[in-house]
Amino acid sequence: MAQVTKAQLSQTQASSQAATSQASSAQPSALHSAATQSSTEIPQVTSESVGQENGLLLLIHGGAGDRGPKNSPKRRAQIAADLERALDAGYAVLDAGGAAEDAVCAAIHIMEDAPEFNAGRGAALTSDGTVQMDACLMTGDGEVGAVAGLMTARHPIDAARAVKHQTKHVLFAAPSENELADWGVATEDPSYFVTEQRKASLANAQAHGDAWEKHGTIGAVARDARGDIAAATSTGGITNQMPGRVGDSPLPGCGNYANAATIAVSGTGIGEAFVRAVAGRQLSDRIEYARQTPQDAAEATLNDIAKHRGDGGIIVVPSHGQGVIAFNSEMMNFGYRCGQSTRVNS
Ligand code: ASP
Numbered sequence: 212m213a214q215v216t217k218a219q220l221s222q223t224q225a226s227s228q229a230a231t232s233q234a235s236s237a238q239p240s241a242l243h244s245a246a247t248q249s250s251t252e253i254p255q256v257t258s259e260s261v262g263q264e265n266g267l268l269l270l271i272h273g274g275a276g277d278r279g280p281k282n283s284p285k286r287r288a289q290i291a292a293d294l295e296r297a298l299d300a301g302y303a304v305l306d307a308g309g310a311a312e313d314a315v316c317a318a319i320h321i322m323e324d325a326p327e328f329n330a331g332r333g334a335a336l337t338s339d340g341t342v343q344m345d346a347c348l349m350t351g352d353g354e355v356g357a358v359a360g361l362m363t364a365r366h367p368i369d370a371a372r373a374v375k376h377q378t379k380h381v382l383f384a385a386p387s388e389n390e391l392a393d394w395g396v397a398t399e400d401p402s403y404f405v406t407e408q409r410k411a412s413l414a415n416a417q418a419h420g421d422a423w424e425k426h427g428t429i430g431a432v433a434r435d436a437r438g439d440i441a442a443a444t445s446t447g448g449i450t451n452q453m454p455g456r457v458g459d460s461p462l463p464g465c466g467n468y469a470n471a472a473t474i475a476v477s478g479t480g481i482g483e484a485f486v487r488a489v490a491g492r493q494l495s496d497r498i499e500y501a502r503q504t505p506q507d508a509a510e511a512t513l514n515d516i517a518k519h520r521g522d523g524g525i526i527v528v529p530s531h532g533q534g535v536i537a538f539n540s541e542m543m544n545f546g547y548r549c550g551q552s553t554r555v556n557s
Contacts, residue, residue: 262549273544329427334447351471430477458482480523
Protein backbone atom coordinates (compact mmCIF):
# COMPACT_ATOMS: atom_id res chain seq x y z
CA MET A 212 0.00 0.00 0.00
CA ALA A 213 1.27 3.46 -0.78
CA GLN A 214 2.56 5.65 2.04
CA VAL A 215 -0.09 8.08 3.25
CA THR A 216 1.19 11.63 3.37
CA LYS A 217 -0.12 14.17 5.85
CA ALA A 218 -1.13 16.42 2.98
CA GLN A 219 -3.20 13.64 1.39
CA LEU A 220 -4.86 12.80 4.69
CA SER A 221 -5.82 16.37 5.60
CA GLN A 222 -7.01 17.07 2.06
CA THR A 223 -9.20 13.97 2.17
CA GLN A 224 -10.54 14.72 5.62
CA ALA A 225 -11.30 18.33 4.70
CA SER A 226 -13.30 17.38 1.62
CA SER A 227 -15.06 14.57 3.46
CA GLN A 228 -16.02 16.77 6.39
CA ALA A 229 -17.13 19.61 4.11
CA ALA A 230 -19.45 17.23 2.37
CA THR A 231 -21.09 15.82 5.48
CA SER A 232 -23.41 18.63 6.50
CA GLN A 233 -26.10 16.10 7.40
CA ALA A 234 -23.67 13.68 8.96
CA SER A 235 -23.80 12.27 12.43
CA SER A 236 -20.91 12.80 14.81
CA ALA A 237 -19.43 9.37 13.97
CA GLN A 238 -15.94 9.78 12.53
CA PRO A 239 -14.31 7.53 9.97
CA SER A 240 -12.32 4.83 11.71
CA ALA A 241 -9.61 4.86 9.06
CA LEU A 242 -9.23 7.20 6.16
CA HIS A 243 -6.45 7.41 3.71
CA SER A 244 -5.47 7.94 0.13
CA ALA A 245 -3.30 5.77 -2.05
CA ALA A 246 -2.08 5.55 -5.62
CA THR A 247 0.30 2.95 -6.98
CA GLN A 248 1.76 5.28 -9.57
CA SER A 249 2.30 9.00 -9.92
CA SER A 250 -0.91 10.95 -9.46
CA THR A 251 -0.66 12.30 -13.02
CA GLU A 252 -1.11 8.73 -14.35
CA ILE A 253 -3.45 7.14 -11.82
CA PRO A 254 -6.05 9.14 -9.90
CA GLN A 255 -5.68 9.06 -6.16
CA VAL A 256 -7.88 6.62 -4.26
CA THR A 257 -9.69 7.83 -1.17
CA SER A 258 -10.66 4.95 1.09
CA GLU A 259 -12.14 4.46 4.48
CA SER A 260 -12.86 1.45 6.74
CA VAL A 261 -16.21 1.71 8.50
CA GLY A 262 -18.30 -0.15 11.05
CA GLN A 263 -17.47 -3.10 13.26
CA GLU A 264 -15.78 -6.38 12.33
CA ASN A 265 -18.94 -8.41 12.97
CA GLY A 266 -22.66 -7.83 13.28
CA LEU A 267 -25.11 -5.75 11.31
CA LEU A 268 -23.66 -3.49 8.65
CA LEU A 269 -25.22 -1.56 5.76
CA LEU A 270 -23.38 0.53 3.19
CA ILE A 271 -25.03 2.40 0.32
CA HIS A 272 -23.87 4.61 -2.53
CA GLY A 273 -25.63 7.07 -4.79
CA GLY A 274 -23.07 7.40 -7.52
CA ALA A 275 -19.58 8.78 -7.97
CA GLY A 276 -18.16 11.34 -10.33
CA ASP A 277 -17.22 14.96 -10.54
CA ARG A 278 -19.07 17.57 -8.54
CA GLY A 279 -20.12 19.84 -11.42
CA PRO A 280 -23.63 21.21 -10.97
CA LYS A 281 -24.26 18.60 -8.27
CA ASN A 282 -22.38 20.92 -5.97
CA SER A 283 -25.39 23.12 -5.15
CA PRO A 284 -26.08 22.97 -1.41
CA LYS A 285 -29.76 22.30 -2.10
CA ARG A 286 -29.07 19.22 -4.21
CA ARG A 287 -26.45 17.93 -1.82
CA ALA A 288 -28.87 18.31 1.10
CA GLN A 289 -31.59 16.49 -0.86
CA ILE A 290 -29.20 13.64 -1.70
CA ALA A 291 -28.08 13.43 1.94
CA ALA A 292 -31.72 13.25 3.08
CA ASP A 293 -32.47 10.53 0.51
CA LEU A 294 -29.42 8.53 1.60
CA GLU A 295 -30.59 8.81 5.24
CA ARG A 296 -34.03 7.47 4.29
CA ALA A 297 -32.43 4.59 2.39
CA LEU A 298 -30.24 3.74 5.40
CA ASP A 299 -33.30 3.90 7.67
CA ALA A 300 -35.25 1.51 5.44
CA GLY A 301 -32.42 -0.97 4.94
CA TYR A 302 -31.16 -0.97 8.50
CA ALA A 303 -34.69 -1.43 9.92
CA VAL A 304 -34.78 -4.77 8.09
CA LEU A 305 -31.43 -5.84 9.56
CA ASP A 306 -32.43 -4.62 13.04
CA ALA A 307 -35.59 -6.72 12.91
CA GLY A 308 -33.51 -9.83 12.16
CA GLY A 309 -34.21 -9.71 8.43
CA ALA A 310 -31.98 -11.00 5.65
CA ALA A 311 -29.21 -8.97 4.00
CA GLU A 312 -31.00 -9.51 0.68
CA ASP A 313 -34.18 -7.88 2.02
CA ALA A 314 -32.19 -5.01 3.52
CA VAL A 315 -30.35 -4.09 0.32
CA CYS A 316 -33.60 -4.24 -1.67
CA ALA A 317 -35.36 -1.97 0.88
CA ALA A 318 -32.57 0.60 0.62
CA ILE A 319 -32.53 0.40 -3.19
CA HIS A 320 -36.33 0.90 -3.37
CA ILE A 321 -36.02 4.28 -1.63
CA MET A 322 -33.27 5.44 -3.97
CA GLU A 323 -35.01 4.14 -7.11
CA ASP A 324 -38.00 6.34 -6.22
CA ALA A 325 -35.82 9.39 -5.48
CA PRO A 326 -35.28 11.42 -8.69
CA GLU A 327 -31.85 12.71 -7.66
CA PHE A 328 -30.34 9.28 -8.35
CA ASN A 329 -29.63 7.63 -11.67
CA ALA A 330 -31.93 4.64 -11.14
CA GLY A 331 -35.67 4.15 -11.44
CA ARG A 332 -37.32 7.60 -11.63
CA GLY A 333 -34.57 10.05 -12.60
CA ALA A 334 -32.52 7.48 -14.50
CA ALA A 335 -30.03 8.81 -17.05
CA LEU A 336 -31.26 9.22 -20.61
CA THR A 337 -29.82 7.52 -23.66
CA SER A 338 -28.84 9.57 -26.72
CA ASP A 339 -32.38 9.21 -28.08
CA GLY A 340 -33.93 10.42 -24.81
CA THR A 341 -35.20 7.05 -23.59
CA VAL A 342 -34.63 5.37 -20.23
CA GLN A 343 -32.96 1.92 -20.22
CA MET A 344 -32.34 0.58 -16.74
CA ASP A 345 -30.15 -2.26 -15.47
CA ALA A 346 -30.01 -3.98 -12.06
CA CYS A 347 -28.39 -6.91 -10.28
CA LEU A 348 -28.98 -8.67 -6.97
CA MET A 349 -26.52 -11.26 -5.63
CA THR A 350 -26.18 -13.07 -2.31
CA GLY A 351 -23.10 -14.63 -0.72
CA ASP A 352 -24.30 -18.12 -1.63
CA GLY A 353 -23.64 -17.27 -5.30
CA GLU A 354 -27.29 -16.95 -6.27
CA VAL A 355 -27.86 -13.99 -8.58
CA GLY A 356 -30.44 -12.33 -10.80
CA ALA A 357 -29.95 -9.45 -13.22
CA VAL A 358 -31.80 -7.44 -15.86
CA ALA A 359 -30.73 -5.03 -18.60
CA GLY A 360 -32.59 -2.56 -20.79
CA LEU A 361 -35.74 -2.18 -18.68
CA MET A 362 -38.01 0.68 -19.81
CA THR A 363 -41.02 0.33 -17.51
CA ALA A 364 -40.14 -1.47 -14.24
CA ARG A 365 -40.71 0.98 -11.39
CA HIS A 366 -38.16 -0.84 -9.26
CA PRO A 367 -35.63 -2.54 -11.53
CA ILE A 368 -34.15 -4.33 -8.50
CA ASP A 369 -37.48 -6.20 -8.16
CA ALA A 370 -37.05 -7.52 -11.68
CA ALA A 371 -33.50 -8.67 -10.85
CA ARG A 372 -34.85 -10.34 -7.72
CA ALA A 373 -37.55 -12.06 -9.75
CA VAL A 374 -34.92 -13.45 -12.12
CA LYS A 375 -32.97 -14.71 -9.10
CA HIS A 376 -35.92 -16.43 -7.44
CA GLN A 377 -38.42 -17.20 -10.18
CA THR A 378 -36.31 -18.34 -13.11
CA LYS A 379 -33.51 -20.82 -13.71
CA HIS A 380 -31.50 -18.08 -15.44
CA VAL A 381 -29.19 -15.31 -14.32
CA LEU A 382 -29.59 -12.38 -16.72
CA PHE A 383 -32.49 -11.13 -18.87
CA ALA A 384 -32.15 -8.46 -21.56
CA ALA A 385 -35.27 -6.31 -21.97
CA PRO A 386 -37.84 -8.77 -20.52
CA SER A 387 -41.30 -8.27 -22.02
CA GLU A 388 -44.21 -6.58 -20.27
CA ASN A 389 -45.82 -10.01 -19.94
CA GLU A 390 -42.75 -11.42 -18.22
CA LEU A 391 -42.61 -8.47 -15.81
CA ALA A 392 -46.32 -8.98 -15.04
CA ASP A 393 -45.82 -12.73 -14.50
CA TRP A 394 -43.01 -11.95 -12.08
CA GLY A 395 -45.22 -9.48 -10.18
CA VAL A 396 -42.99 -6.51 -11.04
CA ALA A 397 -44.83 -3.14 -10.93
CA THR A 398 -44.50 -1.00 -14.05
CA GLU A 399 -44.97 2.65 -15.01
CA ASP A 400 -45.37 4.52 -18.26
CA PRO A 401 -41.88 5.30 -19.67
CA SER A 402 -42.57 9.03 -19.15
CA TYR A 403 -42.66 8.46 -15.34
CA PHE A 404 -38.89 7.95 -15.28
CA VAL A 405 -37.92 11.05 -17.27
CA THR A 406 -37.12 14.16 -15.20
CA GLU A 407 -36.39 17.74 -16.32
CA GLN A 408 -32.98 17.48 -14.68
CA ARG A 409 -32.03 14.46 -16.78
CA LYS A 410 -33.33 16.14 -19.94
CA ALA A 411 -31.04 19.10 -19.15
CA SER A 412 -28.12 16.70 -18.52
CA LEU A 413 -28.69 15.04 -21.88
CA ALA A 414 -28.95 18.38 -23.69
CA ASN A 415 -25.74 19.52 -22.02
CA ALA A 416 -23.91 16.28 -22.82
CA GLN A 417 -25.00 16.49 -26.45
CA ALA A 418 -24.00 20.17 -26.73
CA HIS A 419 -20.71 20.10 -24.81
CA GLY A 420 -19.54 16.50 -24.63
CA ASP A 421 -20.24 13.79 -22.10
CA ALA A 422 -18.09 15.04 -19.28
CA TRP A 423 -20.59 16.12 -16.65
CA GLU A 424 -23.10 14.31 -14.52
CA LYS A 425 -22.44 10.93 -16.00
CA HIS A 426 -22.72 9.00 -12.74
CA GLY A 427 -25.40 8.50 -10.08
CA THR A 428 -25.95 4.76 -10.03
CA ILE A 429 -27.14 3.38 -6.70
CA GLY A 430 -25.93 0.41 -4.70
CA ALA A 431 -26.30 -1.29 -1.33
CA VAL A 432 -24.30 -4.00 0.44
CA ALA A 433 -25.25 -5.53 3.78
CA ARG A 434 -24.37 -8.13 6.41
CA ASP A 435 -27.20 -9.51 8.53
CA ALA A 436 -27.39 -11.08 12.00
CA ARG A 437 -26.57 -14.54 10.58
CA GLY A 438 -23.46 -13.14 8.87
CA ASP A 439 -25.00 -13.52 5.39
CA ILE A 440 -24.08 -10.84 2.87
CA ALA A 441 -25.80 -9.40 -0.23
CA ALA A 442 -25.13 -6.82 -2.93
CA ALA A 443 -27.62 -4.85 -5.05
CA THR A 444 -26.99 -2.30 -7.80
CA SER A 445 -29.45 -0.37 -9.98
CA THR A 446 -28.73 2.17 -12.73
CA GLY A 447 -29.90 4.07 -15.78
CA GLY A 448 -26.40 3.73 -17.22
CA ILE A 449 -24.55 6.76 -18.50
CA THR A 450 -26.14 9.95 -19.85
CA ASN A 451 -26.07 10.04 -23.66
CA GLN A 452 -25.12 6.35 -23.93
CA MET A 453 -26.03 4.64 -27.19
CA PRO A 454 -29.41 2.89 -26.99
CA GLY A 455 -28.76 -0.76 -26.20
CA ARG A 456 -25.50 -0.11 -24.36
CA VAL A 457 -25.18 -2.17 -21.17
CA GLY A 458 -22.68 -1.27 -18.47
CA ASP A 459 -21.15 -3.09 -15.53
CA SER A 460 -24.05 -2.82 -13.08
CA PRO A 461 -26.09 -5.87 -14.18
CA LEU A 462 -23.01 -8.02 -14.80
CA PRO A 463 -22.22 -10.31 -11.85
CA GLY A 464 -18.55 -10.01 -10.96
CA CYS A 465 -18.23 -6.58 -12.57
CA GLY A 466 -20.38 -3.85 -10.99
CA ASN A 467 -22.08 -6.14 -8.48
CA TYR A 468 -20.84 -9.26 -6.72
CA ALA A 469 -21.23 -11.29 -3.53
CA ASN A 470 -19.24 -14.26 -2.26
CA ALA A 471 -19.66 -15.65 1.26
CA ALA A 472 -15.93 -16.49 1.36
CA THR A 473 -15.03 -12.82 0.95
CA ILE A 474 -17.23 -9.80 0.34
CA ALA A 475 -20.34 -8.19 -1.13
CA VAL A 476 -19.49 -5.23 -3.39
CA SER A 477 -21.37 -2.66 -5.46
CA GLY A 478 -19.64 -0.27 -7.84
CA THR A 479 -20.37 2.97 -9.62
CA GLY A 480 -18.40 4.73 -12.32
CA ILE A 481 -17.37 4.21 -15.91
CA GLY A 482 -18.95 0.83 -16.51
CA GLU A 483 -16.73 -0.14 -19.42
CA ALA A 484 -13.66 0.06 -17.16
CA PHE A 485 -15.36 -1.96 -14.40
CA VAL A 486 -16.19 -4.65 -16.98
CA ARG A 487 -12.68 -4.71 -18.44
CA ALA A 488 -11.25 -5.01 -14.92
CA VAL A 489 -13.90 -7.60 -13.87
CA ALA A 490 -13.91 -5.37 -10.83
CA GLY A 491 -16.14 -7.17 -8.33
CA ARG A 492 -14.59 -10.58 -8.84
CA GLN A 493 -11.09 -9.08 -8.96
CA LEU A 494 -11.68 -7.48 -5.56
CA SER A 495 -12.92 -10.77 -4.13
CA ASP A 496 -10.01 -12.76 -5.59
CA ARG A 497 -7.48 -10.31 -4.16
CA ILE A 498 -8.92 -11.06 -0.71
CA GLU A 499 -9.40 -14.81 -1.13
CA TYR A 500 -6.23 -15.74 -3.03
CA ALA A 501 -3.78 -12.85 -2.57
CA ARG A 502 -4.78 -12.47 1.08
CA GLN A 503 -5.14 -8.71 0.78
CA THR A 504 -7.25 -6.82 3.29
CA PRO A 505 -10.55 -5.54 1.89
CA GLN A 506 -9.24 -1.96 2.02
CA ASP A 507 -6.00 -2.82 0.18
CA ALA A 508 -7.96 -4.90 -2.33
CA ALA A 509 -10.42 -2.05 -2.91
CA GLU A 510 -7.59 0.41 -3.57
CA ALA A 511 -5.77 -2.00 -5.89
CA THR A 512 -8.95 -2.74 -7.82
CA LEU A 513 -9.68 0.96 -8.31
CA ASN A 514 -6.11 1.45 -9.53
CA ASP A 515 -6.70 -1.35 -12.05
CA ILE A 516 -10.00 0.27 -13.10
CA ALA A 517 -8.04 3.50 -13.68
CA LYS A 518 -5.65 1.60 -15.97
CA HIS A 519 -8.73 0.65 -17.98
CA ARG A 520 -9.53 4.37 -18.35
CA GLY A 521 -12.22 4.56 -15.69
CA ASP A 522 -12.96 6.15 -12.39
CA GLY A 523 -15.65 5.61 -9.81
CA GLY A 524 -16.24 4.11 -6.41
CA ILE A 525 -17.04 0.89 -4.57
CA ILE A 526 -18.68 -0.08 -1.31
CA VAL A 527 -17.68 -3.35 0.31
CA VAL A 528 -19.09 -5.46 3.15
CA PRO A 529 -17.05 -8.53 4.11
CA SER A 530 -18.52 -11.64 5.70
CA HIS A 531 -16.09 -10.92 8.54
CA GLY A 532 -14.44 -7.54 9.03
CA GLN A 533 -15.07 -3.84 8.64
CA GLY A 534 -16.77 -2.37 5.59
CA VAL A 535 -14.86 -0.30 3.05
CA ILE A 536 -15.79 2.81 1.09
CA ALA A 537 -13.33 3.70 -1.69
CA PHE A 538 -13.35 5.95 -4.75
CA ASN A 539 -10.92 7.45 -7.23
CA SER A 540 -13.38 9.96 -8.67
CA GLU A 541 -13.71 13.48 -7.31
CA MET A 542 -16.55 12.49 -5.04
CA MET A 543 -18.96 9.71 -4.13
CA ASN A 544 -22.39 9.91 -2.53
CA PHE A 545 -22.42 7.28 0.18
CA GLY A 546 -23.75 6.31 3.58
CA TYR A 547 -23.25 3.60 6.16
CA ARG A 548 -24.83 2.40 9.35
CA CYS A 549 -23.58 0.00 12.02
CA GLY A 550 -25.41 0.18 15.36
CA GLN A 551 -25.19 3.78 16.57
CA SER A 552 -22.46 4.61 14.07
CA THR A 553 -23.89 6.24 10.95
CA ARG A 554 -22.86 8.82 8.37
CA VAL A 555 -23.83 10.12 4.94
CA ASN A 556 -21.68 11.96 2.42
CA SER A 557 -23.02 13.93 -0.54
N1 ASP B 1 -21.58 2.11 -13.80
C1 ASP B 1 -22.76 2.63 -14.44
C2 ASP B 1 -22.74 2.20 -15.88
O1 ASP B 1 -21.70 2.22 -16.48
C3 ASP B 1 -22.88 4.11 -14.38
C4 ASP B 1 -22.73 4.74 -13.03
O2 ASP B 1 -22.17 4.14 -12.11
O3 ASP B 1 -23.20 5.86 -12.83
O4 ASP B 1 -23.78 1.90 -16.41
